[in-house]
Amino acid sequence: MALLEISGVAKRFGGVAALTDVSMLVNRGEIVGLIGPNGAGKTTLFNCVSGLIPPDRGRIAFDGSDLAGLPPHARAWLGIARTFQLVQTFTAMTVEDNLAVAAHTFTGAGLVQDVLRLPGARRAERAARERARVLATFLGIEHLLGATCGDLPFGLQRQVELARALCLRPRLLLLDEAASGLDSTETAAFAEVVLKARAATGAAVLWIEHDVPLVSEVCDYAYVLDFGELIAEGTPAEVVASPRVREAYMGSGGAAPGAAGEAPTAGVPAVRTRRRREGVR
Ligand SMILES: Nc1ncnc2c1ncn2[C@@H]1O[C@H](COP(=O)(O)OP(=O)(O)O)[C@@H](O)[C@H]1O
Numbered sequence: 093m094a095l096l097e098i099s100g101v102a103k104r105f106g107g108v109a110a111l112t113d114v115s116m117l118v119n120r121g122e123i124v125g126l127i128g129p130n131g132a133g134k135t136t137l138f139n140c141v142s143g144l145i146p147p148d149r150g151r152i153a154f155d156g157s158d159l160a161g162l163p164p165h166a167r168a169w170l171g172i173a174r175t176f177q178l179v180q181t182f183t184a185m186t187v188e189d190n191l192a193v194a195a196h197t198f199t200g201a202g203l204v205q206d207v208l209r210l211p212g213a214r215r216a217e218r219a220a221r222e223r224a225r226v227l228a229t230f231l232g233i234e235h236l237l238g239a240t241c242g243d244l245p246f247g248l249q250r251q252v253e254l255a256r257a258l259c260l261r262p263r264l265l266l267l268d269e270a271a272s273g274l275d276s277t278e279t280a281a282f283a284e285v286v287l288k289a290r291a292a293t294g295a296a297v298l299w300i301e302h303d304v305p306l307v308s309e310v311c312d313y314a315y316v317l318d319f320g321e322l323i324a325e326g327t328p329a330e331v332v333a334s335p336r337v338r339e340a341y342m343g344s345g346g347a348a349p350g351a352a353g354e355a356p357t358a359g360v361p362a363v364r365t366r367r368r369r370e371g372v373r
């Protein structure tokens with residue numbers, strides 16, 4: 093059974109068909125790329141999976157259970173965490189507080205204990221801070237714990253957002269253009285952190301990304317959306333070679349996406365685990 097199974101999902105906004113009959117699978121521990129031109133429906137699909145909006149049609153199942161009707165926080169409890177296309181950390185708070193707030197979701201003692209500051213709440217707070225510190229150390233950003241998020245360079249804010257998602261102990265991590273706006277060194281560092289997190293936790297990743305060399309380097313499998321429709325899927329090499337994908341990006345006969353004069357992303361580590369195939373595509 094696949095970890096995430098999206099079947100026949102459709103979503104319209106007025107006259108715009110943001111998603112039309114989209115089906116895809118993410119297996120446990122897999123890193124799956126989701127590419128497609130702007131407006132293709134990628135973020136809309138994430139919003140449907142994370143529960144921010146309901147699809148008009150279709151089914152989204154996580155670990156075999158239909159997610160329909162579950163609000164975002166319930167999906168987070170089940171193990172679905174995401175980052176946003178525009179970084180959404182609490183900029184006025186420290187890195188530690190950002191991470192602790194997320195970690196607290198899992199160690200939370202409950203509202204009554206929190207409000208009354210009962211011992212259970214203090215224990216939960218300590219546990220959340222401990223988890224935040226452990227995670228920051230694991231990701232190599234422990235020296236930033238005391239920094240105010242808004243003061244950090246953009247690349248580090250992206251890492252904090254990722255760390256915060258990892259504090260939720262996800263089994264599925266949804267990354268929405270997490271490397272956009274990063275230079276090649278920051279991108280390589282970010283990819284390394286994602287691979288390290290996957291290796292350590294076994295979390296699967298569904299990664300929306302425009303940087304095709306990056307997708308090719310880190311993803312086990314890739315899907316391509318165009319105008320709300322799935323136009324290709326396969327290994328990154330297969331989708332980049334697909335005539336329909338080339339057409340979607342460049343017009344008929346054009347170059348492969350991301351291939352036009354771009355050097356491959358520098359220094360993306362070649363740490364890959366065996367591709368798993370328990371879900372049948
Ligand atoms: N909340 C919304 N209201 C109206 N239209 C939307 C909304 N969200 C997305 N859209 C439209 O749906 C289409 C897909 O958008 P989006 O999912 O953001 O694409 P992508 O992330 O692939 O760039 C676009 O035409 C966009 O304008």
Ligand SMILES: [Mg+2]
Nearest residue numbers: 134135136177
């Ligand atoms: Mg988007």
